[in-house]
Every structure is written in C-alpha cells, then in structure tokens.
Amino acid sequence: MATTSARLLQLAIPLVKTHGFTREALSRSVLSLPTPHAQPLPDAAITSLFGQGDNARKSLIDTWLEDAREQMKATQSTVVKDVLWARLQHNEPVLNYLPDAFAVLASSSTFLPLDPEPAITHAAKVANEACWIAYPTEKSWHTRRASIAAIYLASELHQLTSPSTTYQFLSSLIETSSAAETSLTEAQIFGSYVFKSWAGIVKSTGVFL
Amino acid sequence: MSTPYRATVSFALSCTRRCSTPLVLSRKIASRATAAYTDASLSGAQDPASSSTPPGLDYKQRNVLDRAIRVDQAGEIAANWIYKGQMVVLGKDLHVGPIIQDMWDQEKRHLIVMDKLQVQHHVQPTLLSGVAKVAGFGLGAVTAIMGKEAAMACTEAVETVIGEHYDDQLVALETLPQSHPSIPLLARVIRELRDDELEHLDTAVQHHSQRAPAHALLSAVVGGGCKIAIRLCKEI
Numbered sequence: 517m518a519t520t521s522a523r524l525l526q527l528a529i530p531l532v533k534t535h536g537f538t539r540e541a542l543s544r545s546v547l548s549l550p551t552p553h554a555q556p557l558p559d560a561a562i563t564s565l566f567g568q569g570d571n572a573r574k575s576l577i578d579t580w581l582e583d584a585r586e587q588m589k590a591t592q593s594t595v596v597k598d599v600l601w602a603r604l605q606h607n608e609p610v611l612n613y614l615p616d617a618f619a620v621l622a623s624s625s626t627f628l629p630l631d632p633e634p635a636i637t638h639a640a641k642v643a644n645e646a647c648w649i650a651y652p653t654e655k656s657w658h659t660r661r662a663s664i665a666a667i668y669l670a671s672e673l674h675q676l677t678s679p680s681t682t683y684q685f686l687s688s689l690i691e692t693s694s695a696a697e698t699s700l701t702e703a704q705i706f707g708s709y710v711f712k713s714w715a716g717i718v719k720s721t722g723v724f725l
Numbered sequence: 726m727s728t729p730y731r732a733t734v735s736f737a738l739s740c741t742r743r744c745s746t747p748l749v750l751s752r753k754i755a756s757r758a759t760a761a762y763t764d765a766s767l768s769g770a771q772d773p774a775s776s777s778t779p780p781g782l783d784y785k786q787r788n789v790l791d792r793a794i795r796v797d798q799a800g801e802i803a804a805n806w807i808y809k810g811q812m813v814v815l816g817k818d819l820h821v822g823p824i825i826q827d828m829w830d831q832e833k834r835h836l837i838v839m840d841k842l843q844v845q846h847h848v849q850p851t852l853l854s855g856v857a858k859v860a861g862f863g864l865g866a867v868t869a870i871m872g873k874e875a876a877m878a879c880t881e882a883v884e885t886v887i888g889e890h891y892d893d894q895l896v897a898l899e900t901l902p903q904s905h906p907s908i909p910l911l912a913r914v915i916r917e918l919r920d921d922e923l924e925h926l927d928t929a930v931q932h933h934s935q936r937a938p939a940h941a942l943l944s945a946v947v948g949g950g951c952k953i954a955i956r957l958c959k960e961i
Contacts, residue, residue, distance in 0.1 A: 648847055653840075657850050 521565045525579040536613040537577050537620070542566060570620050577617045580610075581638060585645045596650035597690050600668055603642055604675055604682055615676055639669040663693055758913035762841040763834060772906075778846040779905035786901050790911075792959045793894050794848045797915070798839040799958040800887060802854055803861035804832045807883065810865025811876050821873045824932060828880070828925050835918055842911065851958040860954070864947065875943060877934035882947035884926035890955055891919035 528545035535541040539562050546553040557565075566572035584606045591602045607614060621634035643665035647654060654660050667689045675682040761775040782790065808829035816822050843850055851857070868879035898912050937943055 652844050658852060 521575075524565065525575060526583075528576055529580055529583050532576070532580055532613065533609045536610070537573050537580065537617045539566075539572050542572055542576055570624065573617075573620050574624055577621060580617075581641075585641060588642075588645050588649065591649065594650050596646055596664065597687060599646045599649050600642075600664070600671065600686060600690075601683060603646070603668070604671060604686065607672065607675060608679065611676065611679060635669065636665075639665040639672075642668050663697075667693060758910060758917050759834065759838045761910060762838045762914075774906035774910040775841075776845060777905075777907060779902065779907060782901070789897050789901060790846060791848045793897065793911075793915075794839070794842050794846055795851050796890075796955055796958045797894070797918075798836075798843050798848075799851045799854060799857050800890075800955070801832060801836040801839045803857040803954065804883070804887075805829065805836055806858045806861030807865035807879065808832055810862040810867075811869040811879075812865075814866055814869035815873060815876060818873065821876065821932065824928060825876070828928065831921055831925070835921065838914060838918075842914070845907065852961050853954075853958055857954070857958070860950075864950075868943070868947075871938065871943075874933050874935075874937035874940075877929040877932045878937035878940050878943050879947055881926055881929040881934040882944040883951055884922045884929065885944075886948050886951040886955070887922045888919055888926060891915055891922065895919075 524542060524545045527548040528541045530548070531541040531544055535544065539559065540556075542562050542565075543556040543559070546557050562572050566575050584603060587606055588599060588603050591599050593599065593602075610617075618635065621638075622630050622632070624631065624634065640661065643661045646664055646668070647657075647661050651660055667686070670689060671682060671686040674685045678685075761772065778790075808825055811825050812822070812829060815825060842848075864879060865876070869876040894915055895912060898908065898915070901908050903909055934940070
C-alpha cells in the first residue's frame, strides 16, 4: 500500500499545475500509470490510500516540496543566489495554489490554530539543500543556514504577492546579508587586534613573570 | 569505576592495541584508511568511497550514520582543544611538551578527516561544538595546572572512554548496508582512529598517569563527563 501511494504521489506532481494540491490531482494520477486506469480513482480510494480530508492534500504538498528540493540539485550554478532563484522559479507554475497549500500545512496541527513549524521546516530544508550546494565546507554551519532560510522565506512570501519583483528582492536580501557578514567579520578582526594589543601590554608589565 | 577495574580496562584495551601492533606497523607501512581524506593524490571526486554517501538508506540507518559522524567530529574538536589547553600550561616542559604536541598533531589529522566525512555524508554538525571547545580547553588547562601526571591522567581517562565508544560504533556500523564503498571505508577509518586513541592511552600510562593525585576520582569525573558529552552530541 505504501509503495502504491508513493507512486501515485509522484505521478500527481505534474498534475498540480492544472489541478492544484487537491484530491482531484491524486485521483487523476492513475491516468498517468504505464497501464492507465480508464477512470480516475473514486474519493473513497483516495481516503483509504491517503487519509480523509486535508490529509491527502498534505501528503501531496509534502511530496511536491520534496521534489522541488531534489530539483535544486540539478542547478548548474553553485552560487547561492542562483540556487535560491532556481527554487523560486520552480514555484511559478503553481503560484496560485501555493497560498492555499501553505494554509493547509499551517492548519494541520491539533494543538495550535496556526502552526508556524511547517513554514520554518520548509525554509530550513530549502536552506540546507542550498547550503550543501553553495557552501559545502561551511564552518558556520548553523548561522549560515539560519540566514539563508530567513532570506528564502522572505523571498517566497514576496513572490506570492509580487512575482515580477522577486528576483530583485532576493538579490537585495543577499547583498544586505553579505554586507552584514563582512561588517561582522571586520569587527571580529578589529576586536582580536584590540585583544592582542592589550594582552601584549599586560605581558609587558611583567604581571605574569 | 574503581581503580582496579579501571586498571583492568586500560590493560585490556592496551592488549588489544598490542595484539594489533603488527597490524599497526603493517598499516603504517601500507596506506592508512585516513589517507583517502588526507592525501591529496588519493582523495577526489573520482572515488565514491570518499566522495559520496550511500543513497537509499532508511531513516534508522541514516540516523545511525549521522549520529556516528556527528559525535566523532565533536569528540575530535574537544580532543584538539584539550591538548591545546594542556600545551598552554605544559608546552614549554622539556619532557611532556613534545609528547603532548605529538598527540595533538595526530588529533589535528583526525579532525581533518572528520570534517571531510561530515561534508561527504551531509551530516549536520553538533550545535555544541562551541561548548566542546570551551570545555575541552578548560579541562586540558586545569589538569595541566594540577601537574604533568594529572594531564596524563586526563588523557588516559578520555582515551579509555573514546576507545570503548569507537568499539561500540564499529558494531553499530555493521547494521548499515556494506554495498556502498563509503561504509567499509568509514569502518576502517574508525578502526584506525580507535587504534591511535589507544596509543595515546598507552602513552599516558607510560608517562605516569596513574601517579596523578586522586587518580581514581579524576578519572571517574573526566570519564563521566565524556560519556555525558557523547550522549548530548549524538542528540543535539
């Protein structure tokens, strides 16, 4: 059963462009099998395979997001801006359906009316993938990923409201982040010089002799 | 752990090393497994053993692999900073200074290998690496201030725990599919690192670690701290 549902989820991914993240896309996935069914699956079959209500939609959304992350590995460039832009471009065919999809994910918690965890996890996974491509030997592993995740999340939110200016917005965020990183690095270097000079002064007083 | 039991464990582990001495010598003459990561002519994108991670691992298997590399990398970071702390205090000592420096140089090599393994297998490093550095430096410096024997006792305690830990990891790695060449290579690397750590344990014992003041208490505290650190770094 798990193999069948996984296979149908994969076949439903191309149907998201036309049918959205819906039970109908899952239902029509059987029409894309090597030996296609004559009719789409009935709703009862979708329920037995993927669960009731929005559970089926959530499975399709998770599979689509995972596929999008896999597609990032095919990016030709290793520059983080290009990798994130490629990921954002992957959203374009389904842009109209994404707000609803994110709402389904955010409302899937049994305890909270609006769960931020799926959005944070989504951004973190995209950032992780982007960093493995662009910064494979990064020493500041966690801070780099946190920064890229924030940039990606802001850019994706911007894309949902103003798709035509997404690239400029992404570029400006990355430039600001680079400038902040450079300033921080220079401040650290200056701080180390000050520390070393004071250490030299203290040593020269003979306190430690 | 009581002193007689600790002595038995140390002796047993050092016997393991002595039994493998011919192997160690032949390994030194032949190529070391870690050379796949430290020798520029051997490492590269062409060799899947040192450049790729096994695909298709299930969640449990991936967890075993991730935890192993994460905790080993954290351990090597801590070991480097322990020796750094010891060198700050004892670096100018004509007798133990060069010995500690030799062991530190080996740990630096271990860390290079672990860093490359972490990148190869796409493992999230521990969030506690900063804590490992501070704690390691503090432990090394404090035991060195207590004296040369205490510094050696610290090394003995740490390497005893690390030796046992690597043995447990080798058992855990046997549960992973051996078809991808990176897993047998990882096992050989860990075996080699274990042998190196046991050599350090031997060195520490030879340099009078057991004459350290309150040796049993010191070893228990340091060993217990290492076990807690291992558990934390696996999870965080």
